[in-house]
Amino acid sequence: MNKFEAKREQSREHIMGVALTLFAETGYEKTTIRMIAQQAQISLGLLYNYYPGKDELLKEIYLKGRQEMNAALLPDGDTNPKNDIQHYILTTFRILKRNRPFWKLLYGIRMQSPVIQQLETEMHTDTKRVQDRIQDYLVNAGLPFPGLETKLLFATIDGIANHFLLHENYPVDDIVNLLLLKYQART
Amino acid sequence: MNKFEAKREQSREHIMGVALTLFAETGYEKTTIRMIAQQAQISLGLLYNYYPGKDELLKEIYLKGRQEMNAALLPDGDTNPKNDIQHYILTTFRILKRNRPFWKLLYGIRMQSPVIQQLETEMHTDTKRVQDRIQDYLVNAGLPFPGLETKLLFATIDGIANHFLLHENYPVDDIVNLLLLKYQART
């Protein structure tokens, strides 16, 4: 009973990993269900035993990746935040590096996939929480346009992430350090 | 003869415009050739008279968009550049707003489409020229890490562009102004 469930969950994760890699590398649309099954060493039909379809697979991948990010950014029940800008930036890129394929996939299709767009809006409240906290911090720091500053910071981080995912050998750590310097100097 | 060619060119542009809009809105893979023909009010066969295939259409769209950007950023044969950072940033966003669908398409598929990836590497020299010029400027400004600063600036611009394309009502002008302030202050 429990035996089946454990194995099932294991198989699901295996498939998800394979699918994620292929989606990120080959593109979501170009990746066929057959390719995923072959790469995962299972039959076509079995894949459908675990996931009802290609879209659902994408959804689960997305949700799991987002959860990981949220878990890292909103730690221990919100009490004692201590998440200043430095912590946010560093955490973001740590996670980015830890699960590169996921972010490559996400950045690669968030503009073209209605599935992802819908999920993004559904997840909006979570990301908003993080943004608000950063903004509070910038307000306290006494910046003249805290709202715009927050948006600019997020845009910058997103841009660095994008280039990091796009180019091999991108000196992400140096760039991030430079960014940190700018926000340290200012506070 | 010349008249024929002019009309042909006009038709090609019309088709290209329709295709661009659809690619940006619906996604490249999801957009079918049939949709383009219908929207352009021509028959399926005629479309193939103008373009040999879907990929070629995408390529031409890409090349034209890039040329427009390059033309704006590398004006009048490179002589008398006068393109300091401010000019670069403003020009970038002016073009972005002028041809939003194109950039939405480009940002939307540059990570997933091998066609675009190939073209991007082919175009690499052009973009490199622009980057070098910015870097020269920052070197002259005496910044400690001009190479990293350049990369950070491009990442920031890309990030702002991304968010501008992603979200309706994004206060792009204010953000850009804030960015300009930072680079004015520093020089």
Next chain:
Amino acid sequence: MNKFEAKREQSREHIMGVALTLFAETGYEKTTIRMIAQQAQISLGLLYNYYPGKDELLKEIYLKGRQEMNAALLPDGDTNPKNDIQHYILTTFRILKRNRPFWKLLYGIRMQSPVIQQLETEMHTDTKRVQDRIQDYLVNAGLPFPGLETKLLFATIDGIANHFLLHENYPVDDIVNLLLLKYQART
């Protein structure tokens, strides 16, 4: 223009005929789209140019068959009915024999196909009109239970039709004659 439309309609009817035969002979579920295309001597894709799917094909077949029946039973704008029972019975079986595959298909799947069941309820008003007219006639004939008599008559006709479609060499004409005798004698 008109040329295309004419040919298109012709092709549609050809496909419909082939599909009808196969549905009636092989069963709706067992008949594959491929079989229809092959029998109709067209490619798989072309079939979808004419009909959006298997169900739609069935729907059109059904509607066309029903219309033929209705046209025969509700002639010249309802004025001067003159359709006594004899006329109704004879007409019914004339049409049945003229389009045997259709009725074999209809009787064969009306109990199992939700598609047909939905259409049957949608067409209910038409069949009701015919039934009402028969019932009026039986009322005028002074039968004690005209409502039940009508239902019994329709059940009998349906039963004969069923057996006619089910068994080769069924002496349908003799049976129908016998039925006519019974209703003549009574009036």
Next chain:
Amino acid sequence: MNKFEAKREQSREHIMGVALTLFAETGYEKTTIRMIAQQAQISLGLLYNYYPGKDELLKEIYLKGRQEMNAALLPDGDTNPKNDIQHYILTTFRILKRNRPFWKLLYGIRMQSPVIQQLETEMHTDTKRVQDRIQDYLVNAGLPFPGLETKLLFATIDGIANHFLLHENYPVDDIVNLLLLKYQART
């Protein structure tokens, strides 16, 4: 040993009942083995322990239903028939009402399923016995066309049965009574 067999038989009957209901309600083709197993609260594999396949399941259902009908219509070893028309009609509908799903299934697929068609021809002798007895009765009653009268009667019964199965709230008892009246009056 006997106890094991009894339990096995019980399980088989349970599965058969579930399958019958689903076949009748959802349609034979549309009903999947999985649905049957789930509804019967057993695993997929176990179902195959009891029945070798979907077709066999249908066959057994058919044979059991037919046997029940035959048992009711050909009682106590054929001696002392006493089966006049009235008895036949009443018995038929009593059984129909007792096992509605079975008859709904049978009427629903006898025209489309080769499996059933084969079984029907195999069972032909049994039904023929019943028909012959009715015909004998009608011969004795001195009707002018006893063969046709028999066929007409069976068609009528089949038609009523069909409508009864097809329409909720069909006044089957009243209709049957009316039918009985007609055959009483004539003898």
Next chain:
DNA sequence: CATGAATGAGACTTCATTCAT
């Protein structure tokens, strides 16, 4: 007896592209 993981043939459908007119 009992489970559900696993298989794979085959169904429906889409769509870029070609071609006769």
Next chain:
DNA sequence: TATGAATGAAGTCTCATTCAT
């Protein structure tokens, strides 16, 4: 130039059935 009929490879998904445990 212009049309849309025609093709068929390829994609997604289903499901009866088998098998290891």
